[in-house]
Amino acid sequence: xxxxxxPLWLLAEVTHSCPLQCPYCSNPLELIPKKAELDTEVWxxxxxxxxxxxxxxxxxxxGEPLVRKDLEILxxxxxxxxxxxNLITSGIGMDAARVEKFRELGLDHIQVSFQADDAxxxxxxxxxxxxxxKLEMARAVKANGYPMVxxxxxxxxxxxxxxxxxxxxxxxxxDYVELATTQFEGWAxxxxxHLLPSLEQVREAERVAHHYQEKLKGKMKIYYVxxxxxxxxxxxCVAGWGRVFLAVAPDGLVLPCHSARSLPNLELHNVRDxxxxxIWYESKAFNYFRGEDWMKEPCRSCDEREKDFGxxxxxxxxxxxxxTHADPTCxxxxxxxxxxxxxxxxxxxxxxxxPILFRNRQNSITKKTARI
Amino acid sequence: xxxxxxxxxRLAAGYRFQWEEAQQNHVLLYPEGMVKLSDTAAAVLSxxxxxxxxxxxxxxxxxxxxxxxxxxxxxxxxxxxxxQGWIKYG
Ligand code: SF4
Ligand code: SF4
Numbered sequence: 001x002x003x004x005x006x007p008l009w010l011l012a013e014v015t016h017s018c019p020l021q022c023p024y025c026s027n028p029l030e031l032i033p034k035k036a037e038l039d040t041e042v043w044x045x046x047x048x049x050x051x052x053x054x055x056x057x058x059x060x061x062x063g064e065p066l067v068r069k070d071l072e073i074l075x076x077x078x079x080x081x082x083x084x085x086n087l088i089t090s091g092i093g094m095d096a097a098r099v100e101k102f103r104e105l106g107l108d109h110i111q112v113s114f115q116a117d118d119a120x121x122x123x124x125x126x127x128x129x130x131x132x133x134k135l136e137m138a139r140a141v142k143a144n145g146y147p148m149v150x151x152x153x154x155x156x157x158x159x160x161x162x163x164x165x166x167x168x169x170x171x172x173x174x175d176y177v178e179l180a181t182t183q184f185e186g187w188a189x190x191x192x193x194h195l196l197p198s199l200e201q202v203r204e205a206e207r208v209a210h211h212y213q214e215k216l217k218g219k220m221k222i223y224y225v226x227x228x229x230x231x232x233x234x235x236x237c238v239a240g241w242g243r244v245f246l247a248v249a250p251d252g253l254v255l256p257c258h259s260a261r262s263l264p265n266l267e268l269h270n271v272r273d274x275x276x277x278x279i280w281y282e283s284k285a286f287n288y289f290r291g292e293d294w295m296k297e298p299c300r301s302c303d304e305r306e307k308d309f310g311x312x313x314x315x316x317x318x319x320x321x322x323x324t325h326a327d328p329t330c331x332x333x334x335x336x337x338x339x340x341x342x343x344x345x346x347x348x349x350x351x352x353x354x355p356i357l358f359r360n361r362q363n364s365i366t367k368k369t370a371r372i
Numbered sequence: 373x374x375x376x377x378x379x380x381x382r383l384a385a386g387y388r389f390q391w392e393e394a395q396q397n398h399v400l401l402y403p404e405g406m407v408k409l410s411d412t413a414a415a416v417l418s419x420x421x422x423x424x425x426x427x428x429x430x431x432x433x434x435x436x437x438x439x440x441x442x443x444x445x446x447x448x449x450x451x452x453x454x455x456q457g458w459i460k461y462g
Pocket of ligand 1: 019020021024025026027062063064090359
């Protein structure tokens with residue numbers, strides 16, 4: 001790549017602590033302990049450095065970012081620096097007063113995630129009673145003059161209820177609804193046998209989403225993307241490695257994509273030791289998949305390589321053992337049979353051999369015992 | 373869709389218009405997204421402040437650019453901006 005563009009998106013994963021236990025969580029199985037988290041001062045340094053480089057969008061995520069007591073300080077600073085700041089939250093950990101405070105401090109947008117449209121399924125998936133509070137928080141967000149942005153993560157256990165989810169969103173008078181497909185990383189990958197929807201389910205969800213898109217045109221914007229497992233082409237992961245997006249993990253590790261930590265031989269750096277500028281422009285990790293030199297066939301000579309950049313390297317590694325392979329969700333990949341096997345109806349109709357793994361510190365495992 | 377010259381446009385909730393030093397460009401920011409604006413788009417959006425009418429905006433732009441006959445360009449852009457959800461009236 002000729003000139004390296006500046007980052008535009010900074011994702012601040014401020015903590016891996018979370019009161020919920022979603023089995024579809026894409027956080028790594030090895031959660032960062034609380035005591036290893038960056039302190040306020042270093043987070044402020046991160047915000048300053050990334051903004052100076054050109055980052056304009058800032059996401060506070062986690063884990064559950066509301067767990068951080070200093071979130072207000074970070075939000076105020078983000079506003080001062082000119083970021084557009086987004087809070088990606090389950091809604092647990094705030095009340096109407098905290099939402100109002102965020103508004104005063106200049107937070108730009110709050111996205112509240114739901115596990116399902118009804119209390120029982122929602123709270124089963126969340127591993128705790130959360131549904132009623134989420135409803136209240138969605139309303140509080142709107143009452144504070146924010147657009148109401150809801151996110152439902154879709155998978156086998158809730159995909160048949162997309163219509164009900166959209167009904168709920170309409171009833172709440174949501175402005176945007178994201179029907180996010182589960183990304184099979186981290187906990188979600190460990191639970192894939194419980195979560196992967198069938199082709200019929202995917203097509204039905206798509207049909208319902210399109211129907212509601214028409215019906216609610218001009219009132220509520222609905223985003224639905226077919227899961228990559230069913231697309232025959234990969235997603236352009238993080239819009240291309242080291243092109244737009246930069247994530248900082250709770251412990252300060254700087255990641256070209258959320259799950260880059262899992263890649264082998266990738267020497268990642270920490271904001272405690274290096275400036276973001278150096279990490280973004282100079283470090284080997286960020287240059288590793290920049291441009292096309294790393295590509296093998298079929299990507300190297302593929303005329304779609306500018307579109308998806310070979311897909312997700314973490315997915316390639318997890319499923320084929322080599323991150324420089326084409327993402328196996330691509331039908332041109334010689335490893336695409338791995339995806340076809342996973343979505344084979346016979347495979348999908350089998351009882352999963354392992355119980356569903358809820359995401360919590362107890363189930364979190366160290367590298368040595370990781371089963372993925 | 374047509375534009376009422378007496379209507380008062382403003383940015384929709386959740387949208388922010390600002391100059392980005394690193395990009396040397398005006399941008400429009402919204403939940404998890406950003407558009408780079410052309411100079412003309414930026415000039416019009418900078419006046420969508422919820423205080424002036426479309427008529428007043430056109431007059432202002434014509435004065436700023438020392439020209440006439442901008443009404444059509446401006447209204448065309450406003451129609452597009454409303455379709456995109458960037459602006460609201462009233
Ligand atoms: S997906 Fe669920 S468990 Fe994971 S961080 Fe979000 S709310 Fe917490
Ligand atoms: S072969 Fe590689 S570059 Fe081409 S579409 Fe598939 S993943 Fe993308």
